[in-house]
Amino acid sequence: ENVLTQSPGTLSLSPGERATLSCRASQSVTGSYLAWYQQKPGQAPRLLMYHASSRATGIPDRFSGSGSGTDFTLTISRLEPEDFAVYYCQQYGSSPATFGQGTKVEIK
């Protein structure tokens, strides 16, 4: 299976700062079929991005995704208070679909 490794494990930043999250795959992700989800405490995950760089419905444009092959990035241009959460990447280019272990974005 395609193993996804996210880094860093925790990102400590202040509101207004830029966040850069990495997701590295053990094998090339077919079609750049990679999604990003946000999960806040006590809540279900929420889809942010799909196909590596397409924003899901209702997602603000401060969120952007990029990458191809084995290296992908989620960028939050200016952190808002509601953006502090855990972020997961998921590849769906090969079976079984797999998730990364998550990156926690916390308030510094």
Added chain:
Amino acid sequence: EVQLVQSGVEVKKPGESLKISCKASGYNFSPYWIGWVRQMPGKGLEWMGIIYPGDSDTRYSPSFQGQVTISADKSTSTAYLQWSSLKASDTAMYYCARRAGAYWYFDLWGRGTLVIVSS
């Protein structure tokens, strides 16, 4: 409103059986795959398996094959996840989620069902 409504908290003993549910509303249930995702306490997300309610075609992640059974009932727009003999290690939050059309990511999630297995 388009949503997935999951059944409530379950507290079970090791060896017991369990079936949890995920009821879809606000959209046509049959043409959308429904998947199940496990989240153990304090841990990340794990893709368990997925079912196409239209014909009950079911796929399992190798890690969960033989450990759980996924099913669906088109007449009630409900998907199920079941265990025949629970273990303490099955303690987790279980989410159902709708596959987004032709691609294997999830665009709609239920709120989760907490399963606690303890003697």
